[in-house]
Amino acid sequence: MKADVQTLGDSVVDVLARESTDHAEKPIEKNVIYNENCLATMERMPDGVVDMVVTSPPYDNMRTYEGNSFLEFQKTAHALYRVLKRGGVLVWVVGDETIRGNETGTSFRQALYFRDEAGFNLFDTMIYLKPPRGAVGNNKTYWQSFEYMFVLSKGKPKTINLLCDRKNVDARRGDNGSKRLVDGSLKKMYRGGYQKTGRRLNVWEYRIGKGHSSSDSVAHEHPAIFPEKLAQDHILSWSNPGDTVYDPFMGSGTTAKMCLLNKRYYIGSELNDAYCEIAQRRLETFGSLF
Ligand SMILES: C[S@@+](CC[C@H](N)C(=O)[O-])C[C@H]1O[C@@H](n2cnc3c(N)ncnc32)[C@H](O)[C@@H]1O
Numbered sequence: 001m002k003a004d005v006q007t008l009g010d011s012v013v014d015v016l017a018r019e020s021t022d023h024a025e026k027p028i029e030k031n032v033i034y035n036e037n038c039l040a041t042m043e044r045m046p047d048g049v050v051d052m053v054v055t056s057p058p059y060d061n062m063r064t065y066e067g068n069s070f071l072e073f074q075k076t077a078h079a080l081y082r083v084l085k086r087g088g089v090l091v092w093v094v095g096d097e098t099i100r101g102n103e104t105g106t107s108f109r110q111a112l113y114f115r116d117e118a119g120f121n122l123f124d125t126m127i128y129l130k131p132p133r134g135a136v137g138n139n140k141t142y143w144q145s146f147e148y149m150f151v152l153s154k155g156k157p158k159t160i161n162l163l164c165d166r167k168n169v170d171a172r173r174g175d176n177g178s179k180r181l182v183d184g185s186l187k188k189m190y191r192g193g194y195q196k197t198g199r200r201l202n203v204w205e206y207r208i209g210k211g212h213s214s215s216d217s218v219a220h221e222h223p224a225i226f227p228e229k230l231a232q233d234h235i236l237s238w239s240n241p242g243d244t245v246y247d248p249f250m251g252s253g254t255t256a257k258m259c260l261l262n263k264r265y266y267i268g269s270e271l272n273d274a275y276c277e278i279a280q281r282r283l284e285t286f287g288s289l290f
Pocket residue numbers: 036037038039055056057058065068069070071072222224225226227248249250251252253254255269270271272275
């Protein structure tokens with residue numbers, strides 16, 4: 001089924017995948033969350049069908065996801081590269097576990113693997129800043145307050161819509177000024193102005209927890225959601241309306257919801273059937289929006 005942009009989301013409830021066996025031989029459809037290992041979903045995707053990926057994988061042993069979590073990182077990295085279009089962007093949101101005072105460094109290792117082995121450009125290392133959550137595994141460090149958002153691209157990013165909502169300290173019109181040259185003389189030149197707002201820094205801060213990450217109470221039945229606004233800000237930055245966004249670790253359906261609200265198609269994979277059900281309940285209300 002290929003819905004056009006106007007009907008995005010119409011059939012979310014009907015097509016949401018519940019049993020991976022249903023999909024064994026079926027080609028991948030848009031606006032579906034497949035209840036299976038993401039590697040199985042990607043295996044059925046032709047090359048270069050996805051415009052963008054935004055995801056937060058299971059990392060280290062921070063969450064067990066009811067014992068139902070399985071990341072074959074290297075295979076996943078190569079599969080993501082294959083299914084992305086040239087110029088497509090992958091946003092990989094991760095942190096590190098601290099074990100007996102020693103951070104695993106998984107985040108860095110993964111970023112460098114994406115770059116050195118899987119073919120991606122490490123386009124930007126961004127920070128997801130959040131209120132301190134307590135010392136993770138070590139109460140002698142400063143409060144732990146961020147995760148990485150690695151922005152990786154397959155070649156030069158084909159879509160860059162930088163968000164320009166950071167207030168400049170002072171707005172000013174351009175004017176004529178002068179610049180002193182090396183020989184001491186003054187050269188007349190035009191000085192550009194500042195708008196009231198400019199492009200953001202690459203550190204993005206979000207409040208988290210109930211009522212902040214999402215106002216959908218059902219979403220919080222999942223133990224590790226990322227903020228809706230984080231997903232939306234990346235979707236707006238690296239894709240256009242009508243594009244296809246894949247989340248291989250869909251969890252409670254945050255990426256799917258933000259795609260529907262922003263007129264993008266989504267494709268998702270989620271191993272745990274209870275989380276697929278959460279996503280289904282969360283997305284039900286969107287059926288009539290388009
Ligand atoms: C950090 S959570 C993602 C949460 C999601 N961003 C949200 O906002 O709800 C990671 C998810 O990956 C799922 N998962 C783990 N291994 C998987 C795999 N191999 N394929 C698909 N999903 C997997 C887990 O069940 C978990 O729900």
